Amino acid sequence: MSIYSQIILFLQYDKLAEGEKEIANYFLLFAAILMIVFFVVKIFYFFEMVYVEYVKKKLFFNHVYLRKSKLTSSQKLTLRKNFKFYQKLSSKHQSYFEHRVYQIINETEFIGKDIAVTEEMRVIVTATLVKLTFGLRDYNIESVERIIFYPEEFYSQTNKAYHKGEFNFGLKALVFSWKDVLHGYEIKDDNLNLAIHEFTHAIHFYYMRVRRQSTSAAMFLDTYIELTSMLDSDPKLKSKLVQSNFLRDYAFTNQFEFLSVIVETFIESPQQFKIEFPSIYGKVKTMLGFNFVGY
Missing domain, CATH: 1.10.472.150 (Glucose-regulated metallo-peptidase M90, N-terminal domain)
Incomplete structure (x- = not known):
């Protein structure tokens, strides 16, 4: 089943079995989180760009690394x-x-x-x-x-x-x-x-x-x-x-x-x-x- 077909199936929530509803809930939660993160990043970027344009000060969070690599x-x-x-x-x-x-x-x-x-x-x-x-x-x-x-x-x-x-x-x-x-x-x-x-x-x-x-x-x-x-x-x-x-x-x-x-x-x-x-x-x-x- 394609991803598109799965999305259509999840949207027909009332027709899903209990197990399928649980999977759908996780899927929708994940999608919602991704959307929120996307919009937060976009909003942050917009305001930072305005800040840079008019204030010209140091950028926020120049060094954010999930895992730092090490040299020999x-x-x-x-x-x-x-x-x-x-x-x-x-x-x-x-x-x-x-x-x-x-x-x-x-x-x-x-x-x-x-x-x-x-x-x-x-x-x-x-x-x-x-x-x-x-x-x-x-x-x-x-x-x-x-x-x-x-x-x-x-x-x-x-x-x-x-x-x-x-x-x-x-x-x-x-x-x-x-x-x-x-x-x-x-x-x-x-x-x-x-x-x-x-x-x-x-x-x-x-x-x-x-x-x-x-x-x-x-x-x-x-x-x-x-x-x-x-x-x-x-x-x-x-x-x-x-x-x-x-x-x-x-x-x-x-x-x-x-x-x-x-x-x-x-x-x-x-x-x-x-x-x-x-x-x-x-x-x-x-x-x-x-x-x-x-x-």
Whole structure:
């Protein structure tokens, strides 16, 4: 008997035998609970979206996991060695961070081109994405299904040039020179981090696609629009930012590179950023939902 036929039968409640009535009661109760949950979620999402639109504050319940996944001892060691951000988190938030790293590693295809992909490589690039989105609920960036590693600069078929990294939206792939990924972590405050830069591109494109379905995307994009509008309406601030050389020249190539460079700078030099350009710093902090030690 099809599910449709069963529903029709349950609706003819008076004709059912006692045993069948009991089954029907359970079925209807389950259906009612599902409907209530569905409407509660929809109502919550509606009010949260309104809240994000007008208040631009941290989202509710960024970290709700029925069962947290755990990393191996060696994976945790890689995090402790390379991410001060992770070290400074509370034990509870470290467990959330580890859960996200685990989930992304297991949902992403890693490919090595003339290089063997190691567990350390997987953890470092994945943890970079987790750090960038740790203040947001929507951390599973669906525009990145695979990460491709080359040992060093590679020839890109996209524009027939050598690259250190690139985001290929069509292939849903991030491509990295592993040498340059490591270089980005060797100097902690030079505002040059290849992995952060390229992941920011991926986040930006993904959030533009899901803008109406994700409060994380809404907060990120709306605040970025506010930031660019603030600079356009304040020529003195904009001129000061350009002439200060606080951001490297590449930031002013276009809106996408500006965002990636400004996020790199925020992540690597938060205190200097806060002192020199507090209003811009505040916007980036809101975009990322960053209410963490050091920021």
